[in-house]
Amino acid sequence: MNRDVGFFNFSVNKILTRDQTILDQARIRLLYYGLWLAIITVAAILATLYIQHRQILSYSTSMLLLSILILFKYLTFRPRWGIISHILLVLGTMVNLTNVFITLQSVNIVTAQITLLIIVFSFYMLGQTCGLFYSLVNLIPILIFLVLEYDNTYFIPLKPKVVDGSTMIIAIFANFIFIIFIQNHFYRAFIKSIKQLKATAEERGNLNVEFEKAIEKVEKSSQAKSEFLSTMSHEIRTPMNAVIGMTNLLIMGNPRPDQKDNLDILKFSANNLLALVNDVLDFNKIESGKVVFENLKFNLVELMQNVCGGQKLKAEEKGLNFILEIDDSLRNREFFGDPTRLTQIVFNLISNAIKFTHTGNVWVKVTQLEDRHNTVTVDFAVKDTGIGIEKENLDAIFEPFTQESITTTRQYGGTGLGLAIVKRLLELQGLQMSVLSQPGIGSEFSFNLEFPVSTETATELAEKQPLVLNGNEGMNSLRVLIAEDNLVNVMLMKKLFSKWGITPTIAENGERAVEIAQYGNFDIILMDLQMPVMNGFDAAVEIRKIRDPKKANTPIIALTASALLDIKERVFSSGMNDYVSKPFKPDELREKMQNLVTTVI
Known part of the structure; x- marks a missing residue:
């Protein structure tokens, strides 16, 4: 009208x-x-x-x-x-x-x-x-x-x-x-x-036709973005692997106190850079809906102690009191869940608490809320005495690439992805984050998570654990083939393996790795995925076709700096046994090698 x-x-x-x-x-x-x-x-x-x-x-x-x-x-x-x-x-x-x-x-x-x-x-x-x-x-x-x-x-x-x-x-x-x-x-x-x-x-x-074209364009754009991130990941992680790897080797070489301080700063900065790259890649994976939660057995107390160990040192460097409180009823129990994603959530919350706290305390509290014999509900809370958050900005801090204000971004740095990743990971599990905050007083982030638990006793669990030898005992007997085209990474691997008493055989591309595997005898193969002539996936497939069953079944660990969302599936579908992301931790690589080789170490 x-x-x-x-x-x-x-x-x-x-x-x-x-x-x-x-x-x-x-x-x-x-x-x-x-x-x-x-x-x-x-x-x-x-x-x-x-x-x-x-x-x-x-x-x-x-x-x-x-x-x-x-x-x-x-x-x-x-x-x-x-x-x-x-x-x-x-x-x-x-x-x-x-x-x-x-x-x-x-x-x-x-x-x-x-x-x-x-x-x-x-x-x-x-x-x-x-x-x-x-x-x-x-x-x-x-x-x-x-x-x-x-x-x-x-x-x-x-x-x-x-x-x-x-x-x-x-x-x-x-x-x-x-x-x-x-x-x-x-x-x-x-x-x-x-x-x-x-x-x-x-x-x-006509609109439907245009809409379909737009969807196709968006899908191609999304695919191009993923491929770009994968390529950039590989290009960034490859030199980072060398930087962090060489730093670890130098620290393992008993440097002088002043050299160790410099190496610690170098390692800290390299790890921070790697964390920024990982945040972007993890968020891309989460937004693409490619996150799959695992259901593994783990010890919650040990996991929290490991997560908080490095963070406690970081807090103490700022003069903060770091307090970890774990409910006694959670000790000596085995939980089932995704320890990697739980670590990611808790790590981001603690990192934020330390980053935005100048003086005072950072508390991490893990409390059992309910025990139903085979399932346990646990409350995770991270509290600080930091700068706090204005009430009208509480929703904004969980948005990607966003912090409370431009001033906050300039003063404290970061990508603004930490809390966005935390929120998405919780939402994918049907959970919500609870936030209590007052400007100038501090903040508290908490969430509840339900875990299935093992009904076995701690003694029974300990008896079932396989025997794993510590140190480098028996490592020098391993025959290792490394397929790697990057000369810096080759040099790094040689230096690292020399400390374990291993002299590896090097193949400069996938095709050469297949030839060497056919005529040599190896206990394990470390396979880079992106190589000239023949990539690591195709090389693994060809190795599995070798007529000699012993050679064809040689354990293969993929070494990758890629961030493709389906990398894990592609690794296992090509016949490889496991994978390690570059930059890798020497202890992680050694543990996986020990678990896969048939020789008793």
């Missing part, structure tokens, strides 16, 4: 708006032009009745004309076509039945026309229900009158009026015009609606 229409408006265009449907606009136009025609017709009938000195008919016709004028004015001021239609139908019904039972006391062609008009008008304007109602209200009384008239039983003390031929001609002609006008008007509206529906369908079809 157009609220700008004034009281003295007489234009139909001003009462039509874009939000009205084609059918509603057709109804308004029908009322507008139909009322004009009714005004002219009733005025003509009134004139003939006045000339014939029919006072009663002239008076009733004048009232009808006044009613039509009022409705026309109401339509051009407030086009409430539903209300106006009901009023017109009531007036038409009253006129029709009054003519039949009182004025004319007969059913003639004019009565039939008016009844037909009411039926058509009510269905077109108000729909099926109202159409049936007004049709029956007019037809049933007329049928009753016809029955009574047929039996000569209808009688009222009023003498019927006689209408001359001219009035009848005007009424009949006008009624036909009304019927033709209504049919023509709504037929045009119907055709227009069909054409609009066809145009809309064609437009929707």
Whole structure:
């Protein structure tokens, strides 16, 4: 409805708006032009009745004309076509039945026309229900009158009026015009609606085509982004592997105290850079929906101590008190879950607490909330006395690449992905993070996680643990083939393995690795994945095809700096036994080698 229409408006265009449907606009136009025609017709009938000195008919016709004028004015001021239609139908019904039972006391062609008009008008304007109602209200009384008239039983003390031929001609002609006008008007509206529906369908079809193209473009863009991140990951992780690896080798070489301090700074900075790269890659993996949670057995207390061990040193370097509180009821129990993702969540929360705390304390509390024998609900809470967070910024801190403010980003650094990763990992498990924070006082982040637990005792578990020898005992007996094309990484691997008493064989590409594996005898193969001539995946497949079963089943560990989301699946589907991401930790590589080789170390 157009609220700008004034009281003295007489234009139909001003009462039509874009939000009205084609059918509603057709109804308004029908009322507008139909009322004009009714005004002219009733005025003509009134004139003939006045000339014939029919006072009663002239008076009733004048009232009808006044009613039509009022409705026309109401339509051009407030086009409430539903209300106006009901009023017109009531007036038409009253006129029709009054003519039949009182004025004319007969059913003639004019009565039939008016009844037909009411039926058509009510269905077109108000729909099926109202159409049936007004049709029956007019037809049933007329049928009753016809029955009574047929039996000569209808009688009222009023003498019927006689209408001359001219009035009848005007009424009949006008009624036909009304019927033709209504049919023509709504037929045009119907055709227009069909054409609009066809145009809309064609437009929707074109939009669907464009939408499919857009989806395809987005998918290609997403794939290109993943491939770009993988490539960049490989390009960044490869030199980082050398930097961190050489730093570890130098630290293992018993350097002087001043050299060790420099090496520690170098290692710390390299690990920070690696953490930034890992954050971006992990977030990309999470957003792509490629995260799969593992269900491994682990010791929760040991995991928390390992996570907090390095963080405690970092906190103490800032002069903070680091407090780890673990519920005693959680000790000596084995839990099932994804220790890697739990470590990632807790590590990010603790890192944030330390980063944004200048003085005071950082608490990490692990509390058992509920023990149902085979499942345990644990509450993890990280609390600090840091800068705190404004209430209106609590939602923003969980958005990717976002921190509380630009000042915070400049002062404290970081990618702004830590809490976003935490939130996504929790949401993927159907969990929510709880945050309590006051600016200048501190913050507390907490969440609850339910774990299945082993019902075995700690003694029983210890008895089942396999024997793993410490140190480098027996490592010098291993025959190792390394497939690696990067000369810096080759040098690093040689230096690392020399400390374990191993002299590895080097293959500069995948094809060469397959040739050496066919003619040599090796206990284990370390396979880089991205190499010239033949990549690591294809090389592993070819090695598994070697006729000698012993050589074909040689354990293979993939060494990869790639971050492709499906890297793990591709590694195992190509026949490799395990993989280590570059930059790797020497202890992690040694442990995996010990677990895979058949020789007792």
